[in-house]
Amino acid sequence: MTKDEYMEMYNVVGAAxxxxxxxxxxxxxxxxxxxxxxxxxxxxxxxxxxxxxDCFYRGTKLKKHYVADFYYNGIIIELKAVSKILPExxxxxxxxxxxxxxxxxxxxxxxxxxxxxxRYWYLEDVDDFILLTEDNFKDYIEE
Numbered sequence: 001m002t003k004d005e006y007m008e009m010y011n012v013v014g015a016a017x018x019x020x021x022x023x024x025x026x027x028x029x030x031x032x033x034x035x036x037x038x039x040x041x042x043x044x045x046x047x048x049x050x051x052x053x054d055c056f057y058r059g060t061k062l063k064k065h066y067v068a069d070f071y072y073n074g075i076i077i078e079l080k081a082v083s084k085i086l087p088e089x090x091x092x093x094x095x096x097x098x099x100x101x102x103x104x105x106x107x108x109x110x111x112x113x114x115x116x117x118x119r120y121w122y123l124e125d126v127d128d129f130i131l132l133t134e135d136n137f138k139d140y141i142e143e
Contacts, residue, residue, distance in 0.1 A: 001104065001121060003141050006132075008073050009104055013117045015039045016079075016108045020115040029081040032110045033069055036079065040072065047072040053099050068096045076102050080109040085116065094129050097122045105129075 019035045033049070040047050051071035055062045070077035078093045089107060097105045101124060109116040119132040121140050132140065 001140055001142065005074070005104065006137060006141055009075060009106060009119050009132075011043070011045065012040070012072060012075060012077060012106055013108065013115075013119070015043055015045065016110075016117065017115050020110055023110075025111055025113060027081065027110070029079055029110070032081060033079055036070070040070075045072060047077070051076075053096055055099060066096060066099065068100075071100075071102075074102060074104055076100065076105045078105070078107050080107070081111050082109060083111055085109055085118070090118075090129075093120065094122075097129070098124075098127070 016036055019032060019039050023031065023035060037047060037049050048071040049069070051068045053066040053068055055065055068076050069079045076093060076096045078089070078096070080089055082089070085107065093105045093107050097103070097120070103122040103124065105120040105122065107118040107120070119137070121130045121132055123130065130136070130140065
């Protein structure tokens with residue numbers, strides 16, 4: 001990914017941090033979702049909210065589809081307001097990324113005293129998801 005692509009992820013988390021700072025913890029996910037939409041738009045970041053993700057079986061579009069909380073500039077963004085991020089929350093984000101061939105994803109949890117965010121990079125050729133941390137994110141940025 002480019003440095004600009006990483007910075008877009010960073011900026012989304014910054015907007016989420018502002019929402020958490022203003023609203024605090026303990027609200028429903030829908031409140032955070034609407035507030036993040038407003039905060040991103042105030043920052044000239046125009047997301048697609050409740051992005052529909054089509055599913056296919058052997059070339060046939062299924063009636064069932066998924067809905068991601070946000071899609072912004074090649075980033076799938078999933079919001080939670082739960083006491084603990086569980087493997088199924090990550091699996092939800094990963095499925096959305098895989099189905100849309102999107103290589104950047106954010107899992108953001110508003111529940112705690114502090115905002116919690118995970119940044120992921122999808123390696124489609126090997127079907128693997130990398131948690132980007134302070135220690136490794138530079139390994140995935142093109143110079």
